[in-house]
Amino acid sequence: MDTPVTNASDVPAAPEQDEHVRTRLLNAAVHVFDRKGYASAAVREIAELAGVTKPALYYHFGSKEGVLMAILTQARLQFTQALEQAVVRTGSARDRITALCEDVYGLFEQNVPVARVAHAVLFGPPEMAPPFDLTAFELLFRQAIERIAADGQATGEFRPGSTTDIALAVMGIIEGCNERQLHQAFDPVGVAGVRRLLDLLFDGVTSAQRA
């Protein structure tokens, strides 16, 4: 018994294989965190689902918290890229905000399990939360809409007023649409629904604007 027992997945050889194991672990972790909750998830279960050993997980991420941090960091990067694209787009402020919201809705739709994990961490017990500032999503989203709304006010397209209020109203509507994707009991509104609800906000519900 002098020869140590080795496992191919513990000893990553080529960088591309490393990347493959990493991705398998991230996908497995999202699945387990989503089903069991981050606090109750076991490293052993994540490794098993990924088809690797526990040491492979520790090699790549250091800890269970490290896996969650990697998942959230990746999500924030995708989100930030969508916001950056939205701010530099041309067109009316209305169309730019609508396009941004469609992008954010689509990103959420493609990543529902990750979104649910992030949501559970943000609103879950603070004792369990990792040192990741999830409120950064809110700030980035709000600032992007505020910038576009200010452009809309500068051209007279939007009525004068607080751009923060416009951003909060838009975000409320989009987050409402996104949260309906998190729970199977709700019918998703879909991207066409997102557009309809934003049209209500842009044009108003009432027949005549109040002075």
Add this chain to the structure above:
Amino acid sequence: MDTPVTNASDVPAAPEQDEHVRTRLLNAAVHVFDRKGYASAAVREIAELAGVTKPALYYHFGSKEGVLMAILTQARLQFTQALEQAVVRTGSARDRITALCEDVYGLFEQNVPVARVAHAVLFGPPEMAPPFDLTAFELLFRQAIERIAADGQATGEFRPGSTTDIALAVMGIIEGCNERQLHQAFDPVGVAGVRRLLDLLFDGVTSAQRA
């Protein structure tokens, strides 16, 4: 040792004392569920915080799940009462929807820990959830707004269109305001903020309504 050990809080005497122990247990449970999460909360810790023994908790609620069910049932009752009041109120549809949203915001504000527990259960891992239909809140809220919006369309106050869309837009805005109360990193918008965001939805963000 023939005499059984009794504990005053285990053997409720007068109904008013029963009610007092029950309330203490509910308050303690909300606190522990909120801090630790429902899944990680221990019956022992809830009983200790309430200053009673574990059997007293089992006597009143049967189980940890029973305590959570009692908390959520009470919250749904308060919510339903607010909605019923809103539907029978008189005035413009705009003012009735605004008053309803102010009530819902205020109810949430007075019960932030309960709201956070309910939120965590609704969006948390389904394995941990109790057999309580939290989506009922959504349905009741939506139907109340749809009814008022239909009144507003009947008088010409609101433009024609889907009352469900109006309800989803209103609910998105209110839930956005409510969720900001759930996390200490966000500034609460306050009841004046709720009114400002609803005014944006009623009047529209743009200078001219699109045909």
